[in-house]
Amino acid sequence: MTTVSLNNLVKSYGDTQVLHGINLDIQSGEFVVLVGPSGCGKSTTLRMIAGLEEISAGDIRIGGDVVNDMEPKERNIAMVFQNYAIYPHMTVRKNIGFGLRTSKLSKDEKDARINEVSGILELTDLLDRKPNQLSGGQRQRVAIGRAMVRDPAAFLFDEPLSNLDAQLRTQMRLEIKKLHQRVGNTIIFVTHDQVEAMTMADRIVIMKDGHIQQVGTPFEVFYEPANIFVAQFIGAPSMNMLNGIVKGETIALDNGTSVQVPTTKLSENQQVAVGLRPDALLVQEGEGLFSGEVSVIEPLGTDTLAYVKVGEKEVIAKASGRTPPAVGDTVNLHAAPEAIHLFDAHTGEAIR
Amino acid sequence: MAFSDTLDTSKKASALRNSARRKRSQAQFIRWLLLFAGGIAMIMPIVFMLSTSFKYPFEVYNLNLIPEEPTIENYTYVLEDGRFFGWFTNSLLIATITTICNVLFDSLVGYVLCKYTFPGRYIIFIAILSTLMIPTEMLVIPWYLMSSAFGWLDTYWGIMFPGLMTAFGTFLMKQFFETVPDDFLEAARIDGLNELQIWWTVAMPLVRPALAALAIFVFLGNWTAFIWPLIVTNSQEMYTLPVGLTTFSVEAQVEWELIMTGAAISTIPTLIVFLVFQRYIIRGVVMAGLKG
Numbered sequence: 001m002t003t004v005s006l007n008n009l010v011k012s013y014g015d016t017q018v019l020h021g022i023n024l025d026i027q028s029g030e031f032v033v034l035v036g037p038s039g040c041g042k043s044t045t046l047r048m049i050a051g052l053e054e055i056s057a058g059d060i061r062i063g064g065d066v067v068n069d070m071e072p073k074e075r076n077i078a079m080v081f082q083n084y085a086i087y088p089h090m091t092v093r094k095n096i097g098f099g100l101r102t103s104k105l106s107k108d109e110k111d112a113r114i115n116e117v118s119g120i121l122e123l124t125d126l127l128d129r130k131p132n133q134l135s136g137g138q139r140q141r142v143a144i145g146r147a148m149v150r151d152p153a154a155f156l157f158d159e160p161l162s163n164l165d166a167q168l169r170t171q172m173r174l175e176i177k178k179l180h181q182r183v184g185n186t187i188i189f190v191t192h193d194q195v196e197a198m199t200m201a202d203r204i205v206i207m208k209d210g211h212i213q214q215v216g217t218p219f220e221v222f223y224e225p226a227n228i229f230v231a232q233f234i235g236a237p238s239m240n241m242l243n244g245i246v247k248g249e250t251i252a253l254d255n256g257t258s259v260q261v262p263t264t265k266l267s268e269n270q271q272v273a274v275g276l277r278p279d280a281l282l283v284q285e286g287e288g289l290f291s292g293e294v295s296v297i298e299p300l301g302t303d304t305l306a307y308v309k310v311g312e313k314e315v316i317a318k319a320s321g322r323t324p325p326a327v328g329d330t331v332n333l334h335a336a337p338e339a340i341h342l343f344d345a346h347t348g349e350a351i352r
Numbered sequence: 353m354a355f356s357d358t359l360d361t362s363k364k365a366s367a368l369r370n371s372a373r374r375k376r377s378q379a380q381f382i383r384w385l386l387l388f389a390g391g392i393a394m395i396m397p398i399v400f401m402l403s404t405s406f407k408y409p410f411e412v413y414n415l416n417l418i419p420e421e422p423t424i425e426n427y428t429y430v431l432e433d434g435r436f437f438g439w440f441t442n443s444l445l446i447a448t449i450t451t452i453c454n455v456l457f458d459s460l461v462g463y464v465l466c467k468y469t470f471p472g473r474y475i476i477f478i479a480i481l482s483t484l485m486i487p488t489e490m491l492v493i494p495w496y497l498m499s500s501a502f503g504w505l506d507t508y509w510g511i512m513f514p515g516l517m518t519a520f521g522t523f524l525m526k527q528f529f530e531t532v533p534d535d536f537l538e539a540a541r542i543d544g545l546n547e548l549q550i551w552w553t554v555a556m557p558l559v560r561p562a563l564a565a566l567a568i569f570v571f572l573g574n575w576t577a578f579i580w581p582l583i584v585t586n587s588q589e590m591y592t593l594p595v596g597l598t599t600f601s602v603e604a605q606v607e608w609e610l611i612m613t614g615a616a617i618s619t620i621p622t623l624i625v626f627l628v629f630q631r632y633i634i635r636g637v638v639m640a641g642l643k644g
Binding site for chain 2: 016050051052071073078079081082083085087088089098099102103129146150300
């Protein structure tokens, strides 16, 4: 177990800067997920930690030591790749044991380590098979086994679940989480899937265009998003966002309605964005925040998502799964005052 | 009315289908005919070679495929002639060493050109490729001058050195290494292997079909090489098999039956190599996007 620190980490390709001074401290044994859309720099950051990309400026410290000039093998980290990178010409046993090739352990010790890891990952019966005889999930476990066998200071995962189908992805998500609870190593996990990030991470690092947008626990990034990007990136469906302008005690929204909010931190005529998560905007009887006509419904079982036209804007709200509204119905939408998020319309930053 | 219309349409469709089928089978017949003719054209020299090798000298110029008086005397003569084994061994040694060197060097250069980024990489690659456009006949003189200057004339090294690495092999291997995902190499790098170990342990096994195809191409090329070994060798002991076989033709007469016997025997190693590796060569050629 070890700490990983990134200090003003910069990456440039020629004149193009793709990482603009990343600062991040990862505690020993922490499960940190880097998440963001394609091109946000999350994989580049991970590859720099691994030593596969050169550092243009800044420091990376692993276990307190600056590792900028160290080769990947000297950093005592292990990495699991998106396409598994398990060698097709080797058996599962050889693949798992590959990480021990350069180790000074005796053959018996190496075998014992391979057997232990394959036992943990339930690969014992598959040790003599070649990768083409394995399912996607089994291949992924072999890749994890190869990483585990060296007992590295930290694990790096680069979108390891992207190639799996939805069911297997859910299963592997759980397995990786259990594995972390069991071995307790520091894990840095890259994904573009916010559900993976929310379900697995101790802390989530949300990135965009080479900048960190917010670092926080899943609870924090969901309930206290730092800006509009985080608010809309985390959570599915995305947070409803309505532009408005502060008028006295209320915010006049550009869909022609208005909401009453505590405006102590707002100034008159300030332009703001009002955010409401679909699951906090409920279709209920009685006068609510807004009312509008249902244009589309998406039944999800327990709940139904209703797309409601409020003025010129469409918002997504949650309705009962048993008694959903029909398309064309006029419905009232309710939200608790604490569920309303406010953002500065110009900077996008949260107003708290 | 409607029914007869339907019937007409159905008849027309059926006629169209039959006509299309006829055209298809005609096209297929022509294709088969061309293939058959091509096959015959290719196999006839081999059949004549085998046929001649079982003939007496008086019958050589008869174009009958089956000898009137078949004999194995030619084989006995060639195999008992001590020189033949010497040439055979020379050819085998030269073709084997050249093949091993090509497999190693071409793949090493191809790997570096494919997987490493360094200034001048593209220029080096183009320079290597451009040598493919120079015919062997033009290179023979500089090779000879070089061999002469270094004292390599009439030596194994002299015969082998021009072919120890080839531009074609480098190009072929570079293209194949493109198919090896970088993740494999990076995973090995993280696991602590040095660059040479990564090439040997991870990359090379993944391009095995290409290596087999390259090995066959190089082996066959060197086994049948004639011009350069003829020029660079002086003594009969250093001759390769194709050069040695020419000694059966002397000024007064050409002993075709002996030449054909030697040629027939010399095809055996190439046949073995081909039969053993044919599945690789086919896969390799398909993967390289080349026509066989």
